[in-house]
Amino acid sequence: MSKGLEIRLASRPKGWPTPDNFDVVEVDTPQPGDGQLLVRNLVMSVDPYMRGRMNEGKSYVPPFEVGKALQGGAVGEVVTSNAEGFQPGDHVLHDLGWRDHAVVKAERAVKVDPQAAPLNAYLYALGMPGMTAYVGLVDVAQQKEGDVVFVSGAAGAVGSMVGQIAKLRGASRVIGSAGSPEKVRYLTEEVGFDAAFDYHDGPVVEQLRAAAPEGIDVYFDNVGGEHLEAAIDVLNDFGRVAECGMISQYNNTEPQPGPNNMFKLVTKRLRLEGFIVGDRAHLKDQFFAEVGGWLRDGKISYRETVVDGLRNAPEAFLGLLRGENTGKMLVKIA
Numbered sequence: 001m002s003k004g005l006e007i008r009l010a011s012r013p014k015g016w017p018t019p020d021n022f023d024v025v026e027v028d029t030p031q032p033g034d035g036q037l038l039v040r041n042l043v044m045s046v047d048p049y050m051r052g053r054m055n056e057g058k059s060y061v062p063p064f065e066v067g068k069a070l071q072g073g074a075v076g077e078v079v080t081s082n083a084e085g086f087q088p089g090d091h092v093l094h095d096l097g098w099r100d101h102a103v104v105k106a107e108r109a110v111k112v113d114p115q116a117a118p119l120n121a122y123l124y125a126l127g128m129p130g131m132t133a134y135v136g137l138v139d140v141a142q143q144k145e146g147d148v149v150f151v152s153g154a155a156g157a158v159g160s161m162v163g164q165i166a167k168l169r170g171a172s173r174v175i176g177s178a179g180s181p182e183k184v185r186y187l188t189e190e191v192g193f194d195a196a197f198d199y200h201d202g203p204v205v206e207q208l209r210a211a212a213p214e215g216i217d218v219y220f221d222n223v224g225g226e227h228l229e230a231a232i233d234v235l236n237d238f239g240r241v242a243e244c245g246m247i248s249q250y251n252n253t254e255p256q257p258g259p260n261n262m263f264k265l266v267t268k269r270l271r272l273e274g275f276i277v278g279d280r281a282h283l284k285d286q287f288f289a290e291v292g293g294w295l296r297d298g299k300i301s302y303r304e305t306v307v308d309g310l311r312n313a314p315e316a317f318l319g320l321l322r323g324e325n326t327g328k329m330l331v332k333i334a
Contacts, residue, residue: 145170
Protein backbone atom coordinates (compact mmCIF):
# COMPACT_ATOMS: atom_id res chain seq x y z
CA MET A 1 0.00 0.00 0.00
CA SER A 2 1.34 3.44 -0.87
CA LYS A 3 2.24 5.94 1.83
CA GLY A 4 1.47 9.61 2.32
CA LEU A 5 1.84 12.41 4.84
CA GLU A 6 -0.59 14.21 7.11
CA ILE A 7 -0.12 17.02 9.61
CA ARG A 8 -1.63 16.38 13.04
CA LEU A 9 -2.26 18.58 16.06
CA ALA A 10 0.32 17.32 18.57
CA SER A 11 -0.82 19.53 21.45
CA ARG A 12 -2.97 22.58 22.12
CA PRO A 13 -0.97 25.83 22.06
CA LYS A 14 -0.88 28.18 25.03
CA GLY A 15 -0.52 31.64 23.51
CA TRP A 16 1.42 31.66 20.25
CA PRO A 17 1.59 28.25 18.51
CA THR A 18 5.04 26.73 17.89
CA PRO A 19 6.28 23.96 15.57
CA ASP A 20 6.04 21.59 18.57
CA ASN A 21 2.24 21.82 18.39
CA PHE A 22 2.33 19.91 15.06
CA ASP A 23 3.31 16.37 14.05
CA VAL A 24 4.21 15.35 10.48
CA VAL A 25 3.16 11.70 10.22
CA GLU A 26 3.57 9.07 7.48
CA VAL A 27 0.32 7.16 6.92
CA ASP A 28 -1.10 4.59 4.50
CA THR A 29 -3.01 6.13 1.61
CA PRO A 30 -6.69 5.83 2.64
CA GLN A 31 -9.27 4.01 0.52
CA PRO A 32 -12.71 5.48 -0.25
CA GLY A 33 -15.97 3.74 0.61
CA ASP A 34 -19.39 4.07 -1.03
CA GLY A 35 -20.32 7.66 -1.84
CA GLN A 36 -16.74 8.80 -1.27
CA LEU A 37 -13.83 10.11 -3.34
CA LEU A 38 -10.09 9.63 -2.98
CA VAL A 39 -8.58 13.04 -3.70
CA ARG A 40 -4.90 13.84 -4.25
CA ASN A 41 -4.53 17.30 -2.77
CA LEU A 42 -2.70 19.84 -4.93
CA VAL A 43 -2.93 23.07 -2.91
CA MET A 44 -4.28 23.94 0.53
CA SER A 45 -5.13 27.05 2.47
CA VAL A 46 -3.98 28.20 5.89
CA ASP A 47 -6.30 30.73 7.52
CA PRO A 48 -6.45 32.73 10.77
CA TYR A 49 -9.64 30.95 11.97
CA MET A 50 -7.61 27.76 12.33
CA ARG A 51 -5.92 29.23 15.41
CA GLY A 52 -9.27 29.23 17.23
CA ARG A 53 -9.89 25.59 16.32
CA MET A 54 -6.61 24.65 18.02
CA ASN A 55 -8.16 25.63 21.37
CA GLU A 56 -10.51 23.46 23.39
CA GLY A 57 -14.02 24.72 23.99
CA LYS A 58 -17.28 25.44 22.26
CA SER A 59 -17.21 27.63 19.17
CA TYR A 60 -18.97 27.86 15.81
CA VAL A 61 -17.01 24.80 14.59
CA PRO A 62 -15.69 21.86 16.65
CA PRO A 63 -12.07 22.17 17.81
CA PHE A 64 -9.33 20.20 16.10
CA GLU A 65 -8.64 16.93 17.92
CA VAL A 66 -5.21 16.30 19.43
CA GLY A 67 -3.54 13.42 17.61
CA LYS A 68 -5.73 13.80 14.50
CA ALA A 69 -5.03 15.51 11.17
CA LEU A 70 -6.00 19.17 10.98
CA GLN A 71 -8.58 20.35 8.46
CA GLY A 72 -8.93 23.25 6.06
CA GLY A 73 -9.73 24.24 2.51
CA ALA A 74 -7.95 22.34 -0.26
CA VAL A 75 -8.25 21.75 -3.98
CA GLY A 76 -7.28 18.39 -5.39
CA GLU A 77 -7.71 15.91 -8.20
CA VAL A 78 -10.07 12.93 -7.90
CA VAL A 79 -8.04 9.68 -8.07
CA THR A 80 -10.88 7.21 -7.35
CA SER A 81 -14.62 7.91 -7.37
CA ASN A 82 -17.24 5.75 -5.67
CA ALA A 83 -19.89 8.44 -6.12
CA GLU A 84 -22.13 9.47 -9.00
CA GLY A 85 -21.28 12.72 -10.71
CA PHE A 86 -17.51 12.56 -10.11
CA GLN A 87 -14.85 11.02 -12.33
CA PRO A 88 -11.11 10.49 -11.88
CA GLY A 89 -9.39 13.64 -13.13
CA ASP A 90 -12.10 15.99 -11.84
CA HIS A 91 -10.86 18.85 -9.67
CA VAL A 92 -12.70 19.44 -6.39
CA LEU A 93 -12.71 21.92 -3.51
CA HIS A 94 -13.17 20.38 -0.04
CA ASP A 95 -12.21 20.90 3.61
CA LEU A 96 -9.72 18.08 4.26
CA GLY A 97 -6.41 19.80 3.70
CA TRP A 98 -3.27 19.19 5.81
CA ARG A 99 -2.75 15.79 4.11
CA ASP A 100 -1.64 14.73 0.64
CA HIS A 101 -4.54 12.31 0.09
CA ALA A 102 -8.04 12.73 1.49
CA VAL A 103 -11.14 10.55 1.49
CA VAL A 104 -13.96 13.03 0.95
CA LYS A 105 -17.71 12.41 1.09
CA ALA A 106 -19.17 13.38 -2.28
CA GLU A 107 -21.60 15.83 -0.68
CA ARG A 108 -18.64 17.67 0.88
CA ALA A 109 -16.84 18.12 -2.47
CA VAL A 110 -17.50 20.93 -4.96
CA LYS A 111 -16.34 20.52 -8.54
CA VAL A 112 -14.19 23.40 -9.78
CA ASP A 113 -13.14 24.24 -13.33
CA PRO A 114 -9.41 24.92 -13.87
CA GLN A 115 -10.29 26.42 -17.27
CA ALA A 116 -12.55 29.08 -15.70
CA ALA A 117 -10.02 30.22 -13.08
CA PRO A 118 -6.66 29.05 -11.68
CA LEU A 119 -7.10 26.35 -9.03
CA ASN A 120 -5.58 28.63 -6.37
CA ALA A 121 -8.37 31.16 -6.97
CA TYR A 122 -10.92 28.70 -5.54
CA LEU A 123 -9.14 29.05 -2.19
CA TYR A 124 -8.96 32.84 -2.45
CA ALA A 125 -10.86 35.22 -4.71
CA LEU A 126 -13.54 32.63 -5.58
CA GLY A 127 -13.24 30.76 -2.29
CA MET A 128 -13.89 31.31 1.39
CA PRO A 129 -11.81 34.52 1.74
CA GLY A 130 -13.49 36.14 -1.28
CA MET A 131 -16.96 35.15 -0.09
CA THR A 132 -16.14 36.37 3.43
CA ALA A 133 -15.18 39.77 2.03
CA TYR A 134 -18.27 39.89 -0.18
CA VAL A 135 -20.92 38.91 2.36
CA GLY A 136 -19.31 41.04 5.09
CA LEU A 137 -19.55 44.13 2.93
CA VAL A 138 -22.80 43.47 1.05
CA ASP A 139 -24.94 41.68 3.61
CA VAL A 140 -23.52 42.57 7.02
CA ALA A 141 -22.22 46.14 6.58
CA GLN A 142 -24.75 46.89 3.82
CA GLN A 143 -22.20 49.04 2.02
CA LYS A 144 -23.78 51.70 -0.18
CA GLU A 145 -22.49 53.76 -3.07
CA GLY A 146 -20.59 56.78 -1.74
CA ASP A 147 -19.58 55.16 1.57
CA VAL A 148 -16.11 55.69 3.03
CA VAL A 149 -14.83 52.22 3.96
CA PHE A 150 -11.98 51.34 6.37
CA VAL A 151 -10.43 47.85 6.37
CA SER A 152 -7.96 46.56 8.96
CA GLY A 153 -5.56 43.75 8.11
CA ALA A 154 -6.06 45.06 4.60
CA ALA A 155 -3.11 43.35 2.91
CA GLY A 156 -4.32 39.88 3.92
CA ALA A 157 -6.50 37.56 1.88
CA VAL A 158 -9.86 38.90 3.06
CA GLY A 159 -8.85 42.53 3.55
CA SER A 160 -7.39 43.01 0.08
CA MET A 161 -10.59 41.61 -1.45
CA VAL A 162 -12.78 43.83 0.76
CA GLY A 163 -11.12 46.99 -0.51
CA GLN A 164 -11.48 46.04 -4.15
CA ILE A 165 -15.10 44.92 -3.84
CA ALA A 166 -15.94 48.15 -1.98
CA LYS A 167 -14.47 50.22 -4.83
CA LEU A 168 -16.28 48.16 -7.48
CA ARG A 169 -19.54 48.71 -5.56
CA GLY A 170 -19.11 52.49 -5.56
CA ALA A 171 -17.31 53.38 -2.33
CA SER A 172 -16.16 57.00 -2.48
CA ARG A 173 -12.96 56.24 -0.53
CA VAL A 174 -11.32 53.04 0.73
CA ILE A 175 -8.67 53.13 3.47
CA GLY A 176 -6.58 50.21 4.72
CA SER A 177 -4.19 49.50 7.57
CA ALA A 178 -1.32 47.04 7.30
CA GLY A 179 1.85 46.10 9.13
CA SER A 180 4.73 47.20 6.88
CA PRO A 181 5.66 49.89 4.34
CA GLU A 182 5.72 47.19 1.61
CA LYS A 183 2.15 46.17 2.40
CA VAL A 184 1.03 49.81 2.42
CA ARG A 185 2.54 50.24 -1.06
CA TYR A 186 0.85 47.03 -2.20
CA LEU A 187 -2.54 48.39 -1.11
CA THR A 188 -2.23 51.78 -2.80
CA GLU A 189 -0.20 50.83 -5.89
CA GLU A 190 -1.48 47.34 -6.77
CA VAL A 191 -4.88 46.86 -5.18
CA GLY A 192 -6.32 50.35 -5.63
CA PHE A 193 -6.93 51.57 -2.07
CA ASP A 194 -7.24 55.36 -1.91
CA ALA A 195 -5.13 55.54 1.26
CA ALA A 196 -3.31 53.16 3.55
CA PHE A 197 -1.11 53.40 6.63
CA ASP A 198 1.28 51.27 8.68
CA TYR A 199 -0.23 50.83 12.14
CA HIS A 200 3.29 50.75 13.61
CA ASP A 201 3.78 54.41 12.58
CA GLY A 202 1.65 55.92 15.36
CA PRO A 203 -1.73 55.69 17.09
CA VAL A 204 -4.27 54.10 14.74
CA VAL A 205 -6.91 56.70 15.58
CA GLU A 206 -4.64 59.58 14.53
CA GLN A 207 -3.64 57.92 11.27
CA LEU A 208 -7.25 56.98 10.50
CA ARG A 209 -8.50 60.53 11.15
CA ALA A 210 -5.83 61.90 8.83
CA ALA A 211 -6.82 59.44 6.08
CA ALA A 212 -10.57 60.00 6.58
CA PRO A 213 -11.06 63.67 7.50
CA GLU A 214 -14.82 63.35 6.89
CA GLY A 215 -15.14 60.15 8.90
CA ILE A 216 -15.90 56.59 7.80
CA ASP A 217 -19.23 54.89 7.15
CA VAL A 218 -18.19 51.23 7.16
CA TYR A 219 -15.48 49.42 9.11
CA PHE A 220 -14.53 45.88 8.12
CA ASP A 221 -12.71 44.51 11.17
CA ASN A 222 -10.08 41.77 10.85
CA VAL A 223 -7.96 42.91 13.80
CA GLY A 224 -9.96 44.13 16.82
CA GLY A 225 -8.20 45.85 19.73
CA GLU A 226 -6.86 49.34 19.04
CA HIS A 227 -8.21 49.26 15.47
CA LEU A 228 -11.78 48.71 16.63
CA GLU A 229 -11.51 51.48 19.21
CA ALA A 230 -10.14 53.87 16.56
CA ALA A 231 -12.89 52.96 14.09
CA ILE A 232 -15.62 53.59 16.67
CA ASP A 233 -14.13 57.06 17.24
CA VAL A 234 -13.99 57.93 13.52
CA LEU A 235 -17.26 56.30 12.36
CA ASN A 236 -19.99 58.70 11.28
CA ASP A 237 -23.50 58.51 12.72
CA PHE A 238 -25.33 55.34 11.62
CA GLY A 239 -22.01 53.70 10.66
CA ARG A 240 -21.81 49.92 10.31
CA VAL A 241 -19.12 47.52 11.49
CA ALA A 242 -18.69 44.01 10.04
CA GLU A 243 -16.84 41.96 12.67
CA CYS A 244 -14.96 39.33 10.70
CA GLY A 245 -12.00 38.56 12.96
CA MET A 246 -9.76 39.88 15.71
CA ILE A 247 -6.33 38.50 14.91
CA SER A 248 -4.71 40.83 17.46
CA GLN A 249 -6.43 38.79 20.19
CA TYR A 250 -6.02 35.20 18.92
CA ASN A 251 -2.83 34.33 20.80
CA ASN A 252 -3.57 36.18 24.04
CA THR A 253 -3.39 33.99 27.13
CA GLU A 254 -5.43 36.49 29.17
CA PRO A 255 -8.50 38.46 27.99
CA GLN A 256 -7.66 42.00 26.89
CA PRO A 257 -9.86 44.94 27.88
CA GLY A 258 -12.24 45.89 25.08
CA PRO A 259 -12.58 49.29 23.42
CA ASN A 260 -13.12 51.96 26.09
CA ASN A 261 -15.46 54.01 23.86
CA MET A 262 -18.31 51.54 23.40
CA PHE A 263 -20.85 54.14 24.55
CA LYS A 264 -20.38 55.79 21.15
CA LEU A 265 -22.31 52.86 19.69
CA VAL A 266 -25.30 54.49 21.39
CA THR A 267 -24.59 58.16 20.73
CA LYS A 268 -23.67 57.59 17.10
CA ARG A 269 -26.37 54.90 16.56
CA LEU A 270 -23.77 52.48 15.22
CA ARG A 271 -24.43 48.88 14.23
CA LEU A 272 -21.73 46.29 15.01
CA GLU A 273 -22.40 42.73 13.85
CA GLY A 274 -20.23 39.63 13.98
CA PHE A 275 -20.63 37.08 11.22
CA ILE A 276 -19.43 33.66 10.06
CA VAL A 277 -19.32 33.17 6.30
CA GLY A 278 -20.91 29.72 6.55
CA ASP A 279 -24.15 31.32 7.79
CA ARG A 280 -24.51 33.19 4.48
CA ALA A 281 -24.46 30.24 2.08
CA HIS A 282 -27.64 31.56 0.42
CA LEU A 283 -25.48 34.30 -1.15
CA LYS A 284 -23.10 31.86 -2.87
CA ASP A 285 -24.65 32.14 -6.34
CA GLN A 286 -24.77 35.93 -6.10
CA PHE A 287 -21.12 35.95 -4.99
CA PHE A 288 -19.96 33.68 -7.83
CA ALA A 289 -21.88 35.72 -10.39
CA GLU A 290 -20.66 39.14 -9.25
CA VAL A 291 -17.10 38.42 -8.12
CA GLY A 292 -16.55 35.80 -10.85
CA GLY A 293 -17.55 38.41 -13.41
CA TRP A 294 -15.12 40.97 -12.01
CA LEU A 295 -12.36 38.35 -11.98
CA ARG A 296 -12.99 37.40 -15.63
CA ASP A 297 -12.98 41.07 -16.60
CA GLY A 298 -9.62 41.62 -14.91
CA LYS A 299 -11.10 44.06 -12.39
CA ILE A 300 -9.77 42.20 -9.33
CA SER A 301 -6.07 41.91 -8.57
CA TYR A 302 -4.80 39.39 -6.09
CA ARG A 303 -1.44 38.29 -4.80
CA GLU A 304 -0.54 34.98 -3.20
CA THR A 305 2.21 33.90 -0.83
CA VAL A 306 2.86 30.25 -1.71
CA VAL A 307 4.88 27.90 0.51
CA ASP A 308 6.10 24.73 -1.19
CA GLY A 309 5.57 21.32 0.39
CA LEU A 310 3.12 19.81 2.86
CA ARG A 311 5.89 19.42 5.47
CA ASN A 312 6.15 23.22 5.52
CA ALA A 313 2.44 23.80 6.18
CA PRO A 314 2.92 24.41 9.95
CA GLU A 315 5.55 27.08 9.22
CA ALA A 316 3.21 28.65 6.62
CA PHE A 317 0.48 28.83 9.26
CA LEU A 318 2.81 30.35 11.85
CA GLY A 319 4.02 32.85 9.24
CA LEU A 320 0.40 33.81 8.55
CA LEU A 321 -0.16 34.56 12.24
CA ARG A 322 3.03 36.67 12.24
CA GLY A 323 1.75 38.63 9.22
CA GLU A 324 4.41 37.41 6.81
CA ASN A 325 1.96 36.96 3.92
CA THR A 326 0.78 39.47 1.39
CA GLY A 327 -2.59 38.37 0.04
CA LYS A 328 -3.50 34.71 0.46
CA MET A 329 -1.17 32.25 2.20
CA LEU A 330 -1.26 28.91 0.36
CA VAL A 331 0.67 25.66 0.57
CA LYS A 332 1.50 23.82 -2.68
CA ILE A 333 1.22 20.11 -1.93
CA ALA A 334 1.73 18.56 -5.39
